[in-house]
Amino acid sequence: MQLLYQTHSPYARKALVFAHEVGLAERIEVIHHETSPTLRNDAVYAQNPLGKVPVLLRSGLPPLFDSDIICAYLDTLHDGRKLIPAEGEARWHVLRLQAIAQALADFGIKVRWETVRRPEALRYPALRDGYARKLIESYDWLERELDDRAPLHVGHIAIATALSWLEFRELPGFRAGRPRLSAWFDAFEQRDSMRATPLSGETHD
Numbered sequence: 001m002q003l004l005y006q007t008h009s010p011y012a013r014k015a016l017v018f019a020h021e022v023g024l025a026e027r028i029e030v031i032h033h034e035t036s037p038t039l040r041n042d043a044v045y046a047q048n049p050l051g052k053v054p055v056l057l058r059s060g061l062p063p064l065f066d067s068d069i070i071c072a073y074l075d076t077l078h079d080g081r082k083l084i085p086a087e088g089e090a091r092w093h094v095l096r097l098q099a100i101a102q103a104l105a106d107f108g109i110k111v112r113w114e115t116v117r118r119p120e121a122l123r124y125p126a127l128r129d130g131y132a133r134k135l136i137e138s139y140d141w142l143e144r145e146l147d148d149r150a151p152l153h154v155g156h157i158a159i160a161t162a163l164s165w166l167e168f169r170e171l172p173g174f175r176a177g178r179p180r181l182s183a184w185f186d187a188f189e190q191r192d193s194m195r196a197t198p199l200s201g202e203t204h205d
Contacts, residue, residue, distance in 0.1 A: 002029045003070075004044055004055040008201040010105040010165035011067040012054040017157050018071045020193035022078040028056075038205040068098060071154050083154045097146070097155025104138055104162040107131045108171045117205065132172045139174040139181065148184040160188040168199045 003019075005012045019025045033053055035041045045051045048065040056064040056073065064070050075084045085091040114128035142159065150156075163174060163185050175182045188194065 001027055002031055002057040004033050004053045005030045006053045008199055009053055010161050013197050014158050014161040015054045015067045015070040016197050017161055017193045019074055020196055024074055034204050036203050036205050094153045094155040098158045100138055101158030101162040107134045108166050111171055135172050139178055143178040143181045
């Protein structure tokens with residue numbers, strides 16, 4: 001398998017961390033691609049009409065895109081404990097955490113557009129502040145709701161990679177007043193899967 005990747009994408013990193021955690025990383029060739037809404041990458045568009053990474057290329061099979069789908073697929077390829085529960089409330093709990101993580105990354109990207117990426121004359125401070133509030137509310141929710149002592153699951157991976165990216169980009173932080181979330185994140189960052197997939201690079205528009 002090949003993974004079309006970006007070293008500064010929280011979504012791509014989530015898929016690769018998942019692969020490490022389930023013992024599949026050695027079966028995947030990671031290929032870096034620069035993408036952004038304003039920079040067309042024809043090689044990525046050829047595999048994903050959304051023009052985004054991650055994309056998982058499979059021999060003789062259609063490509064898979066979106067980190068949630070890639071993780072779900074990878075969870076079918078190993079014989080260990082599944083990181084996405086198959087049924088019951090455990091499944092909905094894990095998928096709910098994954099949805100929060102997806103939104104953290106999405107809102108962080110939107111905050112960046114209104115602070116550093118969009119031309120200054122076109123930035124909308126009220127929109128930036130609205131997205132930043134969503135980040136803060138999500139941090140508070142995680143401080144209360146994160147199952148920080150539960151066995152590893154995809155929600156943990158998604159939350160950790162989103163928070164790591166938010167710190168990497170120096171976006172509104174989650175640490176102040178949230179000791180439980182901060183302690184869990186610091187411990188998670190020491191996992192081999194996180195250490196093997198460091199964030200690096202800048203977005204090219």
